[in-house]
Amino acid sequence: MNQVIKEGNEFIGYEYKDIITEPERASLYLDGYRHFGWVPDDNFQVSAAKGKITLKLKRNRKLLNKAELTRLQRHFDSCVNELDKIQKSATFPPMMWAILIGLIGTALIAGSTFAVTADSPMILLCVILAIPGFICWAIPPMVYQKLLQKKQGQIEAAMEQKYDEIDDICQKGDKLL
Template identity: 45%
Template sequence: MMAEITRNENNFIGYEYKDITVSRSMESVYADGYANFGWTLEDTSTPVQGVGSVTMKFKRDRKIRNKAELGRLQRQFESCAGQIESLEKAKTNGAMIAAFSIGLVGTAFMAGSVFSYLAGMLPLCIILAIPAFIGWILPYFCFLSIRRKKTDKVTPLIDQKYDEMYEVCEKANGLLAK
Protein backbone atom coordinates (compact mmCIF):
# COMPACT_ATOMS: atom_id res chain seq x y z
CA MET A 1 0.00 0.00 0.00
CA MET A 2 1.46 3.35 -0.99
CA ALA A 3 0.21 6.81 -0.10
CA GLU A 4 1.96 9.93 -1.25
CA ILE A 5 2.09 13.42 0.25
CA THR A 6 3.40 16.37 -1.73
CA ARG A 7 6.41 18.45 -0.77
CA ASN A 8 5.87 22.13 -0.14
CA GLU A 9 8.35 24.87 0.58
CA ASN A 10 10.95 25.10 3.36
CA ASN A 11 11.07 22.26 5.88
CA PHE A 12 8.09 20.19 4.81
CA ILE A 13 8.97 16.66 3.69
CA GLY A 14 6.44 14.55 1.84
CA TYR A 15 6.73 10.85 2.47
CA GLU A 16 5.70 7.75 0.62
CA TYR A 17 4.77 4.69 2.64
CA LYS A 18 5.15 0.99 2.02
CA ASP A 19 3.86 -1.99 4.00
CA ILE A 20 5.31 -5.42 3.31
CA THR A 21 4.62 -8.78 4.89
CA VAL A 22 7.62 -11.09 5.09
CA SER A 23 8.53 -14.26 6.92
CA ARG A 24 9.94 -13.68 10.38
CA SER A 25 13.23 -15.34 9.37
CA MET A 26 13.78 -12.64 6.71
CA GLU A 27 12.72 -9.67 8.85
CA SER A 28 16.23 -8.40 9.58
CA VAL A 29 17.31 -8.88 5.95
CA TYR A 30 14.46 -6.64 4.77
CA ALA A 31 15.01 -4.09 7.55
CA ASP A 32 18.71 -3.78 6.70
CA GLY A 33 18.20 -3.97 2.94
CA TYR A 34 15.40 -1.43 2.61
CA ALA A 35 17.50 1.17 4.42
CA ASN A 36 19.80 1.14 1.37
CA PHE A 37 16.88 2.19 -0.83
CA GLY A 38 16.04 5.20 1.33
CA TRP A 39 13.33 3.53 3.41
CA THR A 40 13.13 3.99 7.16
CA LEU A 41 11.51 1.28 9.25
CA GLU A 42 8.62 2.80 11.18
CA ASP A 43 6.93 -0.19 12.81
CA THR A 44 6.55 -3.95 12.72
CA SER A 45 3.47 -5.96 13.61
CA THR A 46 2.32 -9.54 13.43
CA PRO A 47 -0.54 -9.97 10.97
CA VAL A 48 -3.62 -11.88 12.16
CA GLN A 49 -3.53 -14.44 9.35
CA GLY A 50 0.24 -14.78 9.11
CA VAL A 51 1.74 -17.20 11.57
CA GLY A 52 5.50 -16.92 11.18
CA SER A 53 5.29 -13.66 9.27
CA VAL A 54 5.59 -10.01 10.15
CA THR A 55 4.26 -6.81 8.55
CA MET A 56 6.87 -4.08 8.27
CA LYS A 57 5.93 -0.43 7.73
CA PHE A 58 8.45 1.79 5.93
CA LYS A 59 8.55 5.41 4.84
CA ARG A 60 10.92 7.52 2.73
CA ASP A 61 11.22 10.97 1.30
CA ARG A 62 9.03 11.25 -1.77
CA LYS A 63 11.54 13.52 -3.52
CA ILE A 64 14.49 11.15 -3.11
CA ARG A 65 17.06 11.37 -5.90
CA ASN A 66 17.53 8.49 -8.36
CA LYS A 67 14.09 7.13 -7.46
CA ALA A 68 13.64 5.16 -10.69
CA GLU A 69 16.98 3.39 -10.41
CA LEU A 70 16.42 2.76 -6.69
CA GLY A 71 13.06 1.21 -7.56
CA ARG A 72 14.68 -1.09 -10.10
CA LEU A 73 17.36 -2.14 -7.62
CA GLN A 74 14.71 -2.63 -4.91
CA ARG A 75 12.77 -5.01 -7.18
CA GLN A 76 16.00 -6.91 -7.81
CA PHE A 77 16.58 -7.09 -4.04
CA GLU A 78 13.04 -8.38 -3.47
CA SER A 79 13.50 -10.98 -6.19
CA CYS A 80 16.71 -12.25 -4.56
CA ALA A 81 15.02 -12.36 -1.15
CA GLY A 82 12.11 -14.33 -2.59
CA GLN A 83 14.49 -16.79 -4.22
CA ILE A 84 16.34 -17.22 -0.93
CA GLU A 85 13.06 -18.02 0.84
CA SER A 86 12.17 -20.55 -1.86
CA LEU A 87 15.58 -22.20 -1.60
CA GLU A 88 15.26 -22.37 2.20
CA LYS A 89 11.90 -24.13 1.84
CA ALA A 90 13.35 -26.48 -0.77
CA LYS A 91 15.71 -27.86 1.88
CA THR A 92 12.86 -29.65 3.63
CA ASN A 93 10.06 -29.97 1.06
CA GLY A 94 11.40 -33.05 -0.74
CA ALA A 95 12.43 -34.67 2.53
CA MET A 96 8.96 -34.15 4.00
CA ILE A 97 7.24 -35.60 0.94
CA ALA A 98 9.45 -38.70 1.04
CA ALA A 99 8.97 -39.16 4.80
CA PHE A 100 5.19 -38.73 4.59
CA SER A 101 5.00 -41.16 1.68
CA ILE A 102 6.97 -43.84 3.51
CA GLY A 103 4.87 -43.27 6.64
CA LEU A 104 1.68 -43.59 4.61
CA VAL A 105 2.83 -46.89 3.11
CA GLY A 106 3.71 -48.09 6.64
CA THR A 107 0.24 -47.12 7.80
CA ALA A 108 -1.33 -49.04 4.92
CA PHE A 109 0.65 -52.14 5.96
CA MET A 110 -0.52 -51.64 9.55
CA ALA A 111 -4.12 -51.41 8.38
CA GLY A 112 -3.65 -54.68 6.50
CA SER A 113 -2.11 -56.20 9.60
CA VAL A 114 -5.04 -55.14 11.79
CA PHE A 115 -7.62 -56.43 9.31
CA SER A 116 -5.80 -59.75 8.97
CA TYR A 117 -5.72 -60.06 12.78
CA LEU A 118 -9.44 -59.37 12.93
CA ALA A 119 -9.97 -62.02 10.25
CA GLY A 120 -8.07 -64.54 12.39
CA MET A 121 -5.00 -64.76 10.12
CA LEU A 122 -2.26 -64.31 12.72
CA PRO A 123 0.70 -65.28 10.47
CA LEU A 124 -0.34 -62.72 7.83
CA CYS A 125 -0.85 -60.15 10.62
CA ILE A 126 2.75 -60.61 11.78
CA ILE A 127 4.10 -60.53 8.21
CA LEU A 128 2.30 -57.25 7.47
CA ALA A 129 3.22 -55.70 10.85
CA ILE A 130 6.98 -55.93 10.16
CA PRO A 131 6.99 -53.54 7.13
CA ALA A 132 4.40 -51.41 8.94
CA PHE A 133 6.75 -50.72 11.86
CA ILE A 134 9.65 -50.21 9.46
CA GLY A 135 7.44 -47.75 7.56
CA TRP A 136 6.85 -45.83 10.77
CA ILE A 137 10.49 -45.78 11.90
CA LEU A 138 12.24 -45.21 8.58
CA PRO A 139 10.70 -41.80 7.68
CA TYR A 140 12.61 -39.98 10.41
CA PHE A 141 15.99 -41.20 9.21
CA CYS A 142 14.99 -40.74 5.57
CA PHE A 143 13.95 -37.15 6.31
CA LEU A 144 17.28 -36.37 7.98
CA SER A 145 19.29 -37.91 5.16
CA ILE A 146 17.43 -36.20 2.32
CA ARG A 147 17.38 -32.84 4.13
CA ARG A 148 21.13 -33.02 4.73
CA LYS A 149 21.83 -33.81 1.08
CA LYS A 150 19.51 -31.06 -0.14
CA THR A 151 21.00 -28.56 2.32
CA ASP A 152 24.50 -29.36 1.07
CA LYS A 153 23.30 -28.81 -2.50
CA VAL A 154 21.29 -25.62 -1.88
CA THR A 155 23.52 -23.75 0.61
CA PRO A 156 26.00 -22.50 -2.04
CA LEU A 157 23.08 -21.20 -4.11
CA ILE A 158 21.68 -19.37 -1.09
CA ASP A 159 25.08 -17.84 -0.35
CA GLN A 160 25.32 -16.75 -3.98
CA LYS A 161 21.92 -15.06 -3.77
CA TYR A 162 22.91 -13.27 -0.55
CA ASP A 163 26.06 -12.00 -2.28
CA GLU A 164 23.97 -10.78 -5.21
CA MET A 165 21.55 -9.09 -2.81
CA TYR A 166 24.37 -7.33 -0.97
CA GLU A 167 25.82 -6.07 -4.26
CA VAL A 168 22.41 -4.61 -5.14
CA CYS A 169 22.23 -2.94 -1.71
CA GLU A 170 25.72 -1.55 -2.16
CA LYS A 171 24.77 -0.03 -5.54
CA ALA A 172 21.59 1.46 -4.05
CA ASN A 173 23.48 2.89 -1.10
CA GLY A 174 25.93 4.50 -3.56
CA LEU A 175 22.99 6.14 -5.36
CA LEU A 176 21.66 7.55 -2.08
CA ALA A 177 25.04 9.13 -1.34
CA LYS A 178 25.10 11.03 -4.65
Protein backbone atom coordinates in the same frame (compact mmCIF):
# COMPACT_ATOMS: atom_id res chain seq x y z
CA MET B 1 -2.42 34.14 18.44
CA ASN B 2 -0.58 30.89 17.76
CA GLN B 3 2.66 31.27 15.94
CA VAL B 4 4.13 28.43 13.84
CA ILE B 5 7.84 28.08 14.21
CA LYS B 6 9.60 26.48 11.25
CA GLU B 7 12.39 24.16 12.28
CA GLY B 8 14.86 23.00 9.66
CA ASN B 9 15.72 24.45 6.31
CA GLU B 10 13.15 22.97 3.96
CA PHE B 11 10.04 20.88 3.67
CA ILE B 12 10.54 17.19 2.91
CA GLY B 13 7.68 15.19 1.43
CA TYR B 14 7.75 11.47 2.13
CA GLU B 15 6.33 8.37 0.51
CA TYR B 16 5.41 5.51 2.80
CA LYS B 17 5.63 1.73 2.57
CA ASP B 18 4.47 -1.10 4.81
CA ILE B 19 6.26 -4.44 4.67
CA ILE B 20 4.67 -7.49 6.26
CA THR B 21 7.21 -10.26 6.85
CA GLU B 22 8.31 -13.04 9.16
CA PRO B 23 10.39 -11.95 12.17
CA GLU B 24 13.53 -13.68 10.86
CA ARG B 25 13.39 -11.61 7.63
CA ALA B 26 12.76 -8.22 9.30
CA SER B 27 16.44 -7.32 9.69
CA LEU B 28 17.17 -8.28 6.10
CA TYR B 29 14.40 -5.98 4.88
CA LEU B 30 15.42 -3.09 7.14
CA ASP B 31 19.07 -3.36 6.15
CA GLY B 32 18.32 -3.83 2.46
CA TYR B 33 15.69 -1.13 2.06
CA ARG B 34 18.05 1.46 3.58
CA HIS B 35 20.10 1.18 0.39
CA PHE B 36 17.07 2.21 -1.66
CA GLY B 37 16.41 5.36 0.37
CA TRP B 38 13.91 3.91 2.87
CA VAL B 39 14.26 4.55 6.59
CA PRO B 40 12.08 3.34 9.47
CA ASP B 41 9.23 5.73 10.23
CA ASP B 42 9.86 7.01 13.75
CA ASN B 43 6.17 7.82 14.21
CA PHE B 44 5.23 4.14 14.40
CA GLN B 45 6.43 1.14 16.34
CA VAL B 46 7.09 -2.16 14.62
CA SER B 47 3.90 -4.16 15.09
CA ALA B 48 3.54 -7.93 15.27
CA ALA B 49 0.46 -10.07 14.73
CA LYS B 50 -0.07 -13.74 13.92
CA GLY B 51 3.63 -14.48 13.54
CA LYS B 52 4.19 -11.59 11.11
CA ILE B 53 5.88 -8.22 11.60
CA THR B 54 4.78 -4.98 9.94
CA LEU B 55 7.62 -2.60 9.15
CA LYS B 56 6.67 1.03 8.47
CA LEU B 57 9.16 2.81 6.19
CA LYS B 58 9.41 6.22 4.55
CA ARG B 59 11.63 7.93 1.99
CA ASN B 60 12.03 11.34 0.42
CA ARG B 61 9.69 11.84 -2.55
CA LYS B 62 12.23 13.99 -4.38
CA LEU B 63 14.91 11.35 -4.40
CA LEU B 64 17.20 11.33 -7.43
CA ASN B 65 17.35 8.11 -9.51
CA LYS B 66 14.03 7.00 -8.01
CA ALA B 67 13.08 4.82 -11.00
CA GLU B 68 16.36 2.91 -10.89
CA LEU B 69 16.15 2.55 -7.10
CA THR B 70 12.62 1.16 -7.45
CA ARG B 71 13.83 -1.34 -10.05
CA LEU B 72 16.65 -2.46 -7.76
CA GLN B 73 14.19 -2.68 -4.86
CA ARG B 74 11.95 -5.01 -6.87
CA HIS B 75 14.97 -7.14 -7.73
CA PHE B 76 15.85 -7.22 -4.02
CA ASP B 77 12.29 -8.33 -3.17
CA SER B 78 12.40 -11.12 -5.74
CA CYS B 79 15.74 -12.34 -4.36
CA VAL B 80 14.32 -12.45 -0.82
CA ASN B 81 11.30 -14.41 -2.13
CA GLU B 82 13.68 -16.82 -3.88
CA LEU B 83 15.51 -17.30 -0.57
CA ASP B 84 12.23 -18.38 1.00
CA LYS B 85 11.56 -20.79 -1.87
CA ILE B 86 15.04 -22.26 -1.57
CA GLN B 87 14.53 -22.85 2.15
CA LYS B 88 11.14 -24.47 1.58
CA SER B 89 12.56 -26.66 -1.19
CA ALA B 90 14.96 -28.15 1.34
CA THR B 91 12.22 -29.62 3.51
CA PHE B 92 9.64 -30.65 0.90
CA PRO B 93 11.28 -33.77 -0.67
CA PRO B 94 12.43 -35.27 2.66
CA MET B 95 8.96 -34.72 4.12
CA MET B 96 7.29 -36.37 1.12
CA TRP B 97 9.57 -39.41 1.38
CA ALA B 98 8.88 -39.73 5.11
CA ILE B 99 5.13 -39.48 4.53
CA LEU B 100 5.27 -42.03 1.71
CA ILE B 101 7.17 -44.53 3.87
CA GLY B 102 4.68 -43.97 6.71
CA LEU B 103 1.75 -44.58 4.34
CA ILE B 104 3.34 -47.79 3.08
CA GLY B 105 3.70 -48.88 6.70
CA THR B 106 0.03 -48.05 7.31
CA ALA B 107 -1.01 -50.12 4.27
CA LEU B 108 1.07 -53.06 5.51
CA ILE B 109 -0.46 -52.83 9.00
CA ALA B 110 -3.95 -52.64 7.46
CA GLY B 111 -3.17 -55.76 5.41
CA SER B 112 -1.93 -57.47 8.56
CA THR B 113 -5.13 -56.51 10.39
CA PHE B 114 -7.33 -57.81 7.55
CA ALA B 115 -5.29 -61.04 7.47
CA VAL B 116 -5.84 -61.73 11.16
CA THR B 117 -9.53 -60.75 11.15
CA ALA B 118 -10.44 -62.83 8.09
CA ASP B 119 -12.97 -65.71 8.39
CA SER B 120 -10.05 -68.08 8.65
CA PRO B 121 -7.26 -66.07 10.35
CA MET B 122 -3.91 -66.12 8.52
CA ILE B 123 -1.49 -65.59 11.38
CA LEU B 124 1.64 -66.14 9.26
CA LEU B 125 0.54 -63.51 6.71
CA CYS B 126 -0.34 -61.16 9.57
CA VAL B 127 3.21 -61.46 10.98
CA ILE B 128 4.79 -61.16 7.52
CA LEU B 129 2.91 -57.89 6.87
CA ALA B 130 3.13 -56.50 10.41
CA ILE B 131 6.93 -56.59 10.77
CA PRO B 132 7.72 -54.40 7.71
CA GLY B 133 4.68 -52.26 8.60
CA PHE B 134 6.08 -51.43 12.02
CA ILE B 135 9.52 -50.83 10.49
CA CYS B 136 7.95 -48.42 7.98
CA TRP B 137 6.31 -46.61 10.87
CA ALA B 138 9.59 -46.37 12.80
CA ILE B 139 12.00 -45.15 10.11
CA PRO B 140 10.38 -41.98 8.64
CA PRO B 141 11.98 -39.62 11.21
CA MET B 142 15.41 -41.06 10.45
CA VAL B 143 14.83 -40.91 6.68
CA TYR B 144 13.61 -37.32 7.01
CA GLN B 145 16.71 -36.26 8.99
CA LYS B 146 19.15 -37.98 6.60
CA LEU B 147 17.54 -36.53 3.46
CA LEU B 148 17.24 -33.09 5.07
CA GLN B 149 20.95 -33.06 5.95
CA LYS B 150 21.83 -34.08 2.40
CA LYS B 151 19.54 -31.41 0.91
CA GLN B 152 20.80 -28.72 3.34
CA GLY B 153 24.30 -29.19 2.01
CA GLN B 154 23.05 -28.68 -1.54
CA ILE B 155 21.02 -25.54 -0.84
CA GLU B 156 23.65 -23.74 1.26
CA ALA B 157 25.56 -22.87 -1.91
CA ALA B 158 22.38 -21.60 -3.61
CA MET B 159 21.47 -19.47 -0.59
CA GLU B 160 24.97 -18.02 -0.37
CA GLN B 161 24.75 -17.11 -4.05
CA LYS B 162 21.41 -15.33 -3.42
CA TYR B 163 22.88 -13.41 -0.48
CA ASP B 164 25.78 -12.33 -2.72
CA GLU B 165 23.26 -11.16 -5.32
CA ILE B 166 21.38 -9.22 -2.63
CA ASP B 167 24.65 -7.59 -1.54
CA ASP B 168 25.38 -6.53 -5.12
CA ILE B 169 21.89 -5.04 -5.50
CA CYS B 170 22.24 -3.12 -2.23
CA GLN B 171 25.65 -1.79 -3.25
CA LYS B 172 24.23 -0.53 -6.55
CA GLY B 173 21.35 1.12 -4.68
CA ASP B 174 23.71 2.72 -2.20
CA LYS B 175 25.79 4.21 -5.03
CA LEU B 176 22.65 5.78 -6.52
CA LEU B 177 21.83 7.52 -3.25
